[in-house]
Amino acid sequence: MAKIKICGICRKEDVRYVNSALPDYIGFVFAPSKRRVTHAQAAELRSLLDSRIIPVGVFVNAPIDEIAELYKSGVIQIAQLHGGENADYIRKLKDVCNVPIIQALRRGCGDSICDLADYVLFDSSKGGTGTPFDLGDVVNTVPHLKALLDLRGFFSSDKAEDEGLPSQVKEDNAVRRKKDRKDTMVLSAEQYMCDKPWFLAGGIDAGNIDTALSAAPYAVDCSSGAETDGVKDETKIHALTERVRNEAKRLNKGRFGQFGGQYIPETLMSAVLELEREYLKYKNDSEFTAELNELLAQYAGRPSRLYYAEKMTRDLGGAKIYLKREDLNHTGSHKLNNVLGQILLAKKMGKTRVIAETGAGQHGVATATVAALMDMECEIFMGKEDTERQALNVYRMELLGAKVNAVTSGTATLKDAVNATMREWAARMNDTHYVLGSVMGPHPFPTIVRDFQAVISREIKEQLLSKEGRLPDAVLACVGGGSNAIGSFYEFIKDETVALIGCEAAGKGVDTPQNAATIANGRTGVFHGMKSLFCQDDFGQIAPVYSISAGLDYPGIGPEHADLFETGRASYVAVTDDEAVDAFEYLSRTEGIIPAIESAHAVAYARKLAPTMDKDKIMVVTVSGRGDKDVAAIARYRGIDVHE
Amino acid sequence: MSRITDAFKDKRVFIPFITGGDPDIETTEKLVRVLAKAGAGVIEIGIPFSDPVAEGEVIQAADERALKAGCTVDKLFSMVTRLREDVTTPLLFMTYYNAIFGYGTERFIEKCVQCGIDGLIVPDLPFEEMGELLAPAHEGGIEVISLIAPTSDERIDTIARQSEGFLYCVSSLGVTGVRGQLGGLAKHMVERAKRVTATPCAVGFGVSNAEQAAEIAKFADGVIVGSAIVRLVAEYKTASEQPVFDFAKGIVEAIS
Numbered sequence: 001m002a003k004i005k006i007c008g009i010c011r012k013e014d015v016r017y018v019n020s021a022l023p024d025y026i027g028f029v030f031a032p033s034k035r036r037v038t039h040a041q042a043a044e045l046r047s048l049l050d051s052r053i054i055p056v057g058v059f060v061n062a063p064i065d066e067i068a069e070l071y072k073s074g075v076i077q078i079a080q081l082h083g084g085e086n087a088d089y090i091r092k093l094k095d096v097c098n099v100p101i102i103q104a105l106r107r108g109c110g111d112s113i114c115d116l117a118d119y120v121l122f123d124s125s126k127g128g129t130g131t132p133f134d135l136g137d138v139v140n141t142v143p144h145l146k147a148l149l150d151l152r153g154f155f156s157s158d159k160a161e162d163e164g165l166p167s168q169v170k171e172d173n174a175v176r177r178k179k180d181r182k183d184t185m186v187l188s189a190e191q192y193m194c195d196k197p198w199f200l201a202g203g204i205d206a207g208n209i210d211t212a213l214s215a216a217p218y219a220v221d222c223s224s225g226a227e228t229d230g231v232k233d234e235t236k237i238h239a240l241t242e243r244v245r246n247e248a249k250r251l252n253k254g255r256f257g258q259f260g261g262q263y264i265p266e267t268l269m270s271a272v273l274e275l276e277r278e279y280l281k282y283k284n285d286s287e288f289t290a291e292l293n294e295l296l297a298q299y300a301g302r303p304s305r306l307y308y309a310e311k312m313t314r315d316l317g318g319a320k321i322y323l324k325r326e327d328l329n330h331t332g333s334h335k336l337n338n339v340l341g342q343i344l345l346a347k348k349m350g351k352t353r354v355i356a357e358t359g360a361g362q363h364g365v366a367t368a369t370v371a372a373l374m375d376m377e378c379e380i381f382m383g384k385e386d387t388e389r390q391a392l393n394v395y396r397m398e399l400l401g402a403k404v405n406a407v408t409s410g411t412a413t414l415k416d417a418v419n420a421t422m423r424e425w426a427a428r429m430n431d432t433h434y435v436l437g438s439v440m441g442p443h444p445f446p447t448i449v450r451d452f453q454a455v456i457s458r459e460i461k462e463q464l465l466s467k468e469g470r471l472p473d474a475v476l477a478c479v480g481g482g483s484n485a486i487g488s489f490y491e492f493i494k495d496e497t498v499a500l501i502g503c504e505a506a507g508k509g510v511d512t513p514q515n516a517a518t519i520a521n522g523r524t525g526v527f528h529g530m531k532s533l534f535c536q537d538d539f540g541q542i543a544p545v546y547s548i549s550a551g552l553d554y555p556g557i558g559p560e561h562a563d564l565f566e567t568g569r570a571s572y573v574a575v576t577d578d579e580a581v582d583a584f585e586y587l588s589r590t591e592g593i594i595p596a597i598e599s600a601h602a603v604a605y606a607r608k609l610a611p612t613m614d615k616d617k618i619m620v621v622t623v624s625g626r627g628d629k630d631v632a633a634i635a636r637y638r639g640i641d642v643h644e
Numbered sequence: 645m646s647r648i649t650d651a652f653k654d655k656r657v658f659i660p661f662i663t664g665g666d667p668d669i670e671t672t673e674k675l676v677r678v679l680a681k682a683g684a685g686v687i688e689i690g691i692p693f694s695d696p697v698a699e700g701e702v703i704q705a706a707d708e709r710a711l712k713a714g715c716t717v718d719k720l721f722s723m724v725t726r727l728r729e730d731v732t733t734p735l736l737f738m739t740y741y742n743a744i745f746g747y748g749t750e751r752f753i754e755k756c757v758q759c760g761i762d763g764l765i766v767p768d769l770p771f772e773e774m775g776e777l778l779a780p781a782h783e784g785g786i787e788v789i790s791l792i793a794p795t796s797d798e799r800i801d802t803i804a805r806q807s808e809g810f811l812y813c814v815s816s817l818g819v820t821g822v823r824g825q826l827g828g829l830a831k832h833m834v835e836r837a838k839r840v841t842a843t844p845c846a847v848g849f850g851v852s853n854a855e856q857a858a859e860i861a862k863f864a865d866g867v868i869v870g871s872a873i874v875r876l877v878a879e880y881k882t883a884s885e886q887p888v889f890d891f892a893k894g895i896v897e898a899i900s
Contacts, residue, residue, distance in 0.1 A: 001771070001802045022805065024840075052805060052840045197798075245806070263741055265698040265767045266803075267814055270795035409704055410695060422697050427818030429795070526741045526768070527695065539716055540746020541694040 003219035004244040005056065005199065006226055006237055008035035009045060017234040019050040021241040024219065026053055028076065031060035031083075034230065035223070039070065046075045056080050056102065064089070068097040078102060080121065090116045102199060121199040121221065206236065209243050220244060254443020257566060259559035262442040264529045268422065271429040272529075276444040278349045283451065288348065295340045296455065299373070300330050302337075304456075306463035306620070312590050312610075319473065319613035321606060324460055324622040326484060327595065333625030334456060334484040335366035339435055341452035343370045346433035353377040353428075356435040357421040359386055359414035359480070360551035360598065361393025362625055363437030368402035378402040381420040383413040386550045393629060411544045414480075414554045418528055438481025439558035442529030446558050453487025460620055461491050468618060474499040474609065477622040478601040479572065480516070480552035482561045484624035489570060499571070501609070502561060503601040505547035506574035516545035518557040519565055519572040527555075532562040548577040548637065551598040551625075579604040581637055584627060596625030597634065646787055647762050648686060648734045648809035652844035656861040656899040657685030659810075659846055660892055661738060661870035663706035664689045664723070665715025667881045673723050675877070678885050680733040682892035683900075685866065686810070688765060689724075691717050691739035698767040700821025702871040706878065717747060721759045728760035736789065736809075738765040741777070749777060753784045763787040763809045771803050792837060793817075794829040804837040810844045810866055811837055820849055821871050831863045854898035861899035869895060 006018055007027035018026050026049070028042045029035045037045065046055055057076035059067060061083035070076045079093070080102040090101060094116070103117035197218030204212050205225030212220050226236045254260045262272060282288040296302040305325040313321045326334035339356075346354055354376050358364030364380040371378035380397050384406040387394050397404050410416040418441075425434040436445045439453070457475070464472055475492055477485035479502035492498040507515035515521065522533040527542055535543040535555040547553045564570035575583075580597055583604035588594045595603055599622070606621045613619065627634075635642040651657055660679045664672050672689065679687050692710035696703060717739075724735060737756065744752045744766065756764070763786060769777060774788060781788050787809040792800050794817060804811055815830035834845045847860045848868025857867045876891060877884045 001799060003802070024801065024805075052842070261773055262770060263768050263773050264770060265793075266770050266791045266796060267698065267793040267817065269770050269793075269799065270797065409701075410708070415695060419695050419697050423700075423819045426698070429817070526745050528697075529768070534742070536742065536746055538746075540742040540744070541711065542742070
């Protein structure tokens, strides 16, 4: 949410204009300039200024007493320093009046200035080097602002490191660093990033303000861009202020078409914004990626096998069927891919505790597992109904050191577990990360979870290219929230020849009240932080859903799936309990693989689809998890009383 | 000036919340009258929602009771129409966005205008997403109340600046519910918001008795009390008029 400062206010009309437009800050220039004001003029203008606008005094090497006097008399609330002020000067100024400071950065001003100032200002028109460069230059580099400044010699952070070394070594070091930085600027820019809120100034006008805002500054500083013929222009001030305001309300954050967004209580906003910031910081960080890849290989056991199901292929007599064996992951499902990524991220963020919702218990078990591995405190929220359906998984999580909370509110299933986890997060976000288990919830979760699950389709593509030398014709996966499905689809979205098919839970039938078929029966709504498709009644109340599979028993679907459906890129089919149980038994007997009842939904549709396809076609079915957890429930479904 | 903001003129305002349709519509209707009589300046009526993520256990349970008893938004629209025959206190609906979106946002606003609702509080619609409700709401002259939380930090400036009606200051982390102690967070938030806005600031989440209300009234323009009242309704059910009146009267006196 960028702010805006209108600088160079020097006439009564100017004050009238800003009072109606209400920018966040205005600037009085006390240094030589055509917009310079005297103390008396500033005081008078200040008395006319709307109290909601913060007045900033702009100075170049002014006597400390002058700034202090203006601050103490209330004419200014912030001092913006543009001259050769050094750390010593700022300390003295802070001693005298503790005025908040915006420091314009210049060549050689050093890190300490950045530390002492409350804000920094980056003037893209001059940059302090004497070489003009344009906004585009900044925007391409930001958020690596400090790296850019560093390259241009703004900082002298190497001094301490070099202290006491012979001058020749210092010089060599300087040359080497300069070269290193140029080479590695993009990769390691984050470590140079300036952590102070920063103003972007320099020729910002209606024509380039969008570019300026896309650099995500704390505030934009406009002066000449708000003028016509050298004086402030009311229309321009209004237009620029409006533009900044609307930017904050832009509806494109974390959107997949019309779906997605951040529909969550204000109490949670700071947590998701922090997560977004940190994720952007780490997602391309080479160290983070290396650590995660190591964990995926050594701990999870990736890559998972792409297994040619020869008997099944022969039996169905159509397309060649490959099974993507996510059931072979440690903990027995695809859930671990996302959990390893998220908990590693949480660890980097300095969190010491993780919480998660779980339906069937797969995600809860994965979270408890990685929490044990990474020494994190762990609490799992699970609908009471599910704790009974999946008692063994509850014990498993406890065995791993997690605390399991049975949620009794609402329908006591997965959606209520999500509610409970969100409430817990809102109450305790300082040390706690919410490991959301599917591609749902508020931005950035659908993106983060998808990125961590995309390893599935990356592997499928690579494995199939090496086995068959071509892409598959169809990829099938079961869909609840949709994480294993999006993971299986993602790399193929741009390959239009690959049919992407999600299999959702029809329970006792899509026409009965007992189903969880969101695509078949849902409509657009807003729930659990996202705009997507949901099973709901005429009044927008979220409908109770049902499926034999606790993992698909969810009234919504991830926003990216909603978009893939709406745009026609993916199709979704509904599979009943009966069909899924049949497929559960079929795969067990045909291939000796007991799939999770969730994954059995995809297998069920594969049985229908494969015979309709030619023998030279290739189909990949993701077996998202193993079925050991379901054996007792399936036995009961068949009327056999098995005790776990 | 809006009717909501007007209620804050020259006085500290008590803003009670009750869940619509708990235990039934008739009782809610009586309670709104009783709260107005006790001196409430603005009254919030919750439209019960299946999944109220910002609520603590007390209001969650009230929502479940109300939905089980058959409360719908249509019944609440009719109730407000009846109330408007004699009640002039500004009335707000508090609900989750899907209850509005699922009903059809424009149709919902139209009904609000017809029955005499003054404003909306939608806890799962933060500043960034509020645009899609604001436009139709403003067309009907309905105000949308913004919330700020202790963790909002510098978001406070932006949100407060564009607030209308009153600014709902969430006093503590977590969900609604009765709390023994309220930290100094609320005071700090109100002070920060007041630097940039003239919109009245009301504090809610966890206020449960007259002493706390009086404490808050020292720095805020309004005091919001929800769970403590809903708890009384849960206890006395259809006979909760008198206990709610007495409680409300106590708060009004404490902050006057």
